[in-house]
Amino acid sequence: MTRILFWLALVFLVIAAIRSKLRKMSGPQQGGPAPAPQQPRAADPQQAEKMLQCAQCGVHFPASENVPANGRDYCCAAHAPH
Ligand SMILES: [Zn+2]
Incomplete structure (x- = not known):
């Protein structure tokens, strides 16, 4: 029984690690060419x-x-x- 719990925990950790890696990889790709955020400058009206x-x-x-x-x-x- 203890082994089953150990393997379950191991599988859970592996899945969590893979998910975090996928997030890191897909993150920059999705927002790679990040749309330039409109920069509301407070000094623009004065300039x-x-x-x-x-x-x-x-x-x-x-x-x-x-x-x-x-x-x-x-x-x-x-x-x-x-
Ligand atoms: Zn003057």
Whole structure:
């Protein structure tokens, strides 16, 4: 009886080992050419946003913060001519 249990345990271990090997082998193959996940970058909106250069201090800033004055762009109201 003890031998039967031993063999049962051995067979179970072998099956478990084969299954784990099959998973390792089939895993990379199934997801081999992994579809490139869409990378939602948080910085994309800022990078995509048009950048302007302040005519006063020369700093680059997003167009949403633009303070236009006299046809030129300024980073803040303090740099825009009054
Ligand atoms: Zn400025």
